[in-house]
Structures are given as C-alpha cells and as structure tokens.
Amino acid sequence: MKILLWQAAILPGQQSEFEAYANTRVLQFFKQQRGCLGVSFLQHGHQLQFVSYWHNNEAAQQMLDSAAYQQLQALLRRQYFVAANPIEYGEIQGGFFTEQALSQLASTHAYATQQELSSC
Secondary structure (H helix, E strand, O other), X not given: OEEEEEEEEEOOOOXXXXXXXXXXXXXXXXXXXXXXXXXXXXXXXXXXXXXXXXXXXXXXXXXHHOHHHHHHHHHHHHHOEEEEOOOEEEEOOOOOOOHHHHHHHHHHHHHHHHHHHHOO
C-alpha cells in the first residue's frame, strides 16, 4: 500500500472550522478519488498531518495532477493554512488496525459529520 504524507500549519483560530471542513468536504473529496483506500488527519494544536492511502503511486499522482485537487489545495491554503509542506510518497511495510480502531475511526467521522449537520 502506498501513502502520501503532507503537513500544514493551521491558521490560529481556525482549528474547529477546519476540522469540520476536513471531516466533511475533504473526506468526501478523497472518497471520490479512484484508487484511494482512505485518509487520516492528525492534528496537534496548529500542526496538521494528512496521510492518504493508495493502491499505487499512479493513482495518487493522478489525484495530485487533477484540477479538483488544485482547487481544493488553493482553498485550504487561502482559508485555513499558514504554511503547507511538500507531499512525500511512502510505502506501508507493515502494521495493523484492530476492529475496534476501525470502528472508532468510522464513528469519529460519523460524529463530526453529525455535529456539522446539527449546527446548520
């Protein structure tokens, strides 16, 4: 399995708004990408990391080259990010997720989505 990893610094005061945006619009974007197996967002204060999981580098590169991705990146940089570091490719050599972890990941996304819908 291949991964794309990139980092960003979130603008002060934008953490909550970005989290809601990421857990709805950004997740939806990745779900629509051919060859994408999943995505994770890791946040610690203003620091953010994205990890996306892919069948192969070609599928990931196709997404990176797309106009839709360029528009998403421009929006994120304009509204949420102070700085973003270059994307790095990697390959998962091993590891595991328990069923509990997978369930928790799924419920975290569902909760965040529900929170945004109830605030409308």
